[in-house]
Amino acid sequence: MITQGLVILINYASHVAPGLVLFGVWFALTPRALTAMRILILLAAFVLMRDAMTPLGLWVLSREVQVAFSANAFVLAVLGGLSVLLIMLLARIAPQLWRLVRWTIGNPVVGLGAGLVVGCLIGVPLRVYQGIEASDIHGYWVWLPGMVVLAYGANALEEVLFRGFLQGYLEQQLTPLRAALISGVxxxxCHAFLALSVTQLGWPVLLFTLIEGLACALVRLRYGVLAATATHGTAILLIAVPYMA
Structure with missing residues (x-):
């Protein structure tokens, strides 16, 4: 599993590296005072990293918004772990953006609980509709720990970008509610290219991501980025299955 996983990860890294180098140079050349531009650069770089996973077979979307991730748990755990490392790197290289992140608002335990509940409200109905039965999926329980790391690690990075940087910046310019709505939309x-070009699945993906994005943005508005990460990660975890080529 590990040897095969390293091959998959090296292939993925070599595939996205040229684009990420260009985004990195663009980000480095952009003055710190241009906060909005630097945020948009990071969002575009993340979209590249996420959408490149599809043609490489790291994940597959269905029209029913079921997400099948690589069956290699090592690959998923590494990608989730690298996402957390990227969050730490952003804290180091972009402290002015990091100050926009509000990890918790109010009681963090209540926030995490609310985030988990909202994530279940999104994911459970889809899981029931799709008829996902863990006992019927070969290797599901071996695969699950790696998927947990990916679901919460990778989505923590996405939430830092959308709900931490973007929504935090917009709250300085607009009312908190309007900032949340813009963040969700x-x-x-930012899933349009994935929905309409990479996968050609169209409106079901856009509708799901709009609901999910607005839910995470509103949770962030009330409870902070950590709670929004719980919402996002839980929703994805509930609709995810291992991909069997």
Whole structure:
């Protein structure tokens, strides 16, 4: 599993590296005072990293919004772990953006609980509709720990970008509610290329990501980025299955 996983990860890294180098140079050349531009650069770089996973077979979307991830748990755990490392790197290289992140608002335990509940409200109905039965999926329980790391690690990075940087920046310019609505719509819009070109699945993906994005944005508005990460990660975890080529 590990040897095969390293081959998959090296292939993925070599595939996205040229684009990420260009985004990195663009980000480095952009003055720190241009906060909005630097945020948009990071969002575009993330979209590249996420959408490149599809043609490489790291994940597959269905029209029923079921997400099948690589059956290699090592690959999923590494990608989730690298996402957390990227969050730590952003804290180091972009402290002015990091100050926009509000990890918790109010009681963090209540926030995490609310985030989990909202994530279940999104994911459970889809899981029931799709008829996902863990006992019927070969290797599901071996695969699950790696998927947990990916679901919460990778989506923590996505939430830092959309709900931490973007929504935090917008709250300085607009009312908190309007900032949340823009954050949610922007999240869905950043899935348009994936929905309409990479996968050609169209409106079901956009509708799901709009609902998910607005839910995460509103949770962030009330409870902070950590709670929004719980919402996002839980929803994805509930609709995810291992991909069997």
């Amino acid at each position: 922007a999240f869905a819009a």
